[in-house]
Amino acid sequence: MVFLRGQIENRGGYDTMRPYRIEQIQSIKDFRTQKGITEFQAWKLLISIAICQGMVLITGWFMAKSILTWYETLKKPSFTLPTLLVGLIYIILFALMGIALYLIWRKSAMNSNVIFTLAIFFAQLSLNGVWVFVFFGLKFPLGGVFTIIPLWVFILITSLKFFIIDRIAGYLIIPYLIWVSYISIINAFIVRLNS
Numbered sequence: 001m002v003f004l005r006g007q008i009e010n011r012g013g014y015d016t017m018r019p020y021r022i023e024q025i026q027s028i029k030d031f032r033t034q035k036g037i038t039e040f041q042a043w044k045l046l047i048s049i050a051i052c053q054g055m056v057l058i059t060g061w062f063m064a065k066s067i068l069t070w071y072e073t074l075k076k077p078s079f080t081l082p083t084l085l086v087g088l089i090y091i092i093l094f095a096l097m098g099i100a101l102y103l104i105w106r107k108s109a110m111n112s113n114v115i116f117t118l119a120i121f122f123a124q125l126s127l128n129g130v131w132v133f134v135f136f137g138l139k140f141p142l143g144g145v146f147t148i149i150p151l152w153v154f155i156l157i158t159s160l161k162f163f164i165i166d167r168i169a170g171y172l173i174i175p176y177l178i179w180v181s182y183i184s185i186i187n188a189f190i191v192r193l194n195s
Contacts, residue, residue, distance in 0.1 A: 040106075041106055044102055044105050044106055045098075045099070045102045045106075048098045048099070048101040048102035048105060049095055049098030049099065049102070050098070051098065051101065051125075052094040052095065052097045052098035052101065052125070053091070053094055053095065053098065055094065055125055055128060055129055056090055056091055056094045058129060059090075059128065059129055059132035059133075060087065060090075062132050062133055062136045062137045063132060063136045065136070065137075066136040066137070066139060067083055067136070070136075070139050071083075071136065074141075074190055074193075074194055075190070075193040075194050076186070076189065076190055076193065077185075077186065077189040077190075077193070080186055089179065093175055093176045093179055094176075096172045096173075096175060096176070097125075097172065097173065097176055099169075099172055100162055100166075100168075100169040100170075100172035100173055101118075101121060101169075103162075103166045103168055103169040103172075104117065104118065104121075104162060104165055104166060104169050105118075107165065107166050113165075114165065116161075117158075117161040117162065117165065120154060120157050120158050120161060121158050121161075121162075123154050124151060124154035124155045124157075124158050127147065127150060127151040127154055128151060130147055130151075131144055131147040131148050131151055134147050135147075135187065141187060141190045141191045141194065142191050144187045144191075145184075145187050145188055145191060148180065148183065148184050148187055149184070151180060152177070152180050152181065152184060155173065155176060155177045155180055156177060158173055159173035159174055159177055
């Protein structure tokens with residue numbers, strides 16, 4: 001009887017410990033999953049930067065066709081930066097944007113909030129291409145003004161959404177927001193000076 005009671009007690013102890021062990025196993029799985037999400041992944045970083053730099057190449061093609069023939073003939077404000085410096089700034093800003101995209105892609109599970117945030121990111125990236133096409137491709141500065149306004153808004157939303165998920169990613173978008181603010185002013189002055 002003592003032996004049987006010991007077995008029952010041990011079985012009772014096992015049953016009591018079982019939920020705790022399940023929780024331990026689940027915690028280990030969660031830790032490994034989180035570690036896999038947050039650890040450095042070079043291929044994701046390279047793809048993220050390549051996506052953004054690809055936009056620089058595409059827009060640069062439109063700009064190169066118009067800068068020497070059309071853009072240089074426009075009247076521009078005195079605070080307009082040299083064309084070569086503008087190109088370098090774009091490369092740096094879009095590299096930072098690529099790193100920001102990587103931080104979101106690496107750290108976050110693909111839930112509805114992240115998918116929506118990435119959709120906004122790619123919307124602003126596309127709008128950047130649209131602005132370059134309208135301004136340089138169509139040689140239509142006034143159309144550029146109406147295009148760059150929604151671009152600025154989408155960049156701001158992207159920064160805010162990124163900041164919620166990863167603060168560094170949100171901060172990395174801010175230089176681009178400042179730059180587009182500057183470009184918006186240049187665009188408006190060009191319309192005014194050449195009307």
